[in-house]
Amino acid sequence: MTADPIQSDDILTAEDLVFHALAHRARRRMLDLLKMAPGMTVQGLASHFEFSRVATIKHIARLEEAGLLVSKKHGRSRLLYFNVMPIQSIYDRWTDEYSSFWSGRIADLQQRVEARAAARENKHA
Amino acid sequence: MTADPIQSDDILTAEDLVFHALAHRARRRMLDLLKMAPGMTVQGLASHFEFSRVATIKHIARLEEAGLLVSKKHGRSRLLYFNVMPIQSIYDRWTDEYSSFWSGRIADLQQRVEARAAARENKHA
DNA sequence: CTAACAAGTAACCTTTCGGTTACCAATGAC
DNA sequence: GTCATTGGTAACCGAAAGGTTACTTGTTAG
Structure with a gap:
């Protein structure tokens, strides 16, 4: 693997991204929260967890890459929405x-x- | 978190195990293969992947912990079956x-x- | 009995994950 | 304008994931 000169097909498919995003309990919980209360802010979402706001931002990024979460800037806030597609x-x-x-x-x-x-x-x- | 003396509830639930097991493309592929051809051996399954037999065994273990795969010893072989439950x-x-x-x-x-x-x-x- | 074969374990290595603290940028309140 | 507030980035760190090779165990074949 380390000595393989040929680039293996380790491109991430959409399915990979979704399953990977769902693999963490906190991220699944985030989707639950956003489903119940659409339009939460980053801080509002972070307040439901014991870890820091920055960790929350990283989880949001993972969910967004998978398309499970969409966001909309509103002033200095960012409103978060669940996407079931x-x-x-x-x-x-x-x-x-x-x-x-x-x-x-x-x-x-x-x-x-x-x-x-x-x-x-x-x-x- | 590191300084928290109280044990947090980081116990792995059944849902955690399942989502975690499904998070790897190769493991999902293994379930597909076992669904198509129930009763494959470890080596038979490993032959479908580029990585080694030992890596395959580890993936099998993850799937088995999640209950997605069950196995039955038959002589020196181990027969593998998909479990959809x-x-x-x-x-x-x-x-x-x-x-x-x-x-x-x-x-x-x-x-x-x-x-x-x-x-x-x-x-x- | 001996040799081959299937499965499993141990030790190790590199990369990714998931978190932290510290700092930076933009916006809203007053 | 000042300053608090919201969001984001950078650098770092320990643990876990995912792979390897080498060795061990158990079982069938001849």
């Missing part, structure tokens, strides 16, 4: 590849999601 | 947590999975 792409790939293991499961899934949606409707009414 | 758990958690982002998508997903299953049926007939 890359996760949906991963879902598509894996449900295709592993479809033979999913027989009869997607229906349950749909039921749960619909039940959730209904519960939300009731709450709002 | 942990992934299904992750799916359940994420589809619950992110259900509000999934409106109208699960139906498409089910269609694709069913179409795949039908295609497989035809092939076998």
Whole structure:
């Protein structure tokens, strides 16, 4: 590896970036927080963790590279938003590849999601 | 953190193990290979990669800790099998947590999975 | 029995990860 | 204008990840 003169194909694919970004518990938690409260600032997000603001910024960068987080400058603040699109792409790939293991499961899934949606409707009414 | 006398909760959850195991491209590829050809040996699996057999063994260990791979000794060989269960758990958690982002998508997903299953049926007939 | 073969372990090395502190730049409040 | 506040960068550090080679163990073949 160190003595290999030929450049190996270690280019990072989109899937690599997404899985890598999701590999850290704090980053998954960040997505949860941003999903619940879109438009948080960097400091607002950092306040939920024990590590420093700078560490938070680095995690944000990882999430942004993977496309899981988008941000918008607003004055001196930066507003953060969760973006589900890359996760949906991963879902598509894996449900295709592993479809033979999913027989009869997607229906349950749909039921749960619909039940959730209904519960939300009731709450709002 | 270094000066913190209180033990932080850095215990590894099942979700941590699964996401961590999936974070490496080669390990995801291994699951693909085992899904296509269940019961491969360690060497058979290692032959699909450029790195060494020992590196393969370490990857197998990571996958096994996460429950994504199970193995069965058979003589001097070790037969490897993919186990989808942990992934299904992750799916359940994420589809619950992110259900509000999934409106109208699960139906498409089910269609694709069913179409795949039908295609497989035809092939076998 | 002996030789080959599959799997696993040990020790080591380099790179990446995840964090820190210290400093810098831009913006908003007053 | 001054100064606090928000965000970002640089340099550094320890731990973990991911790989290697060398050696060991167990099992089948002949």
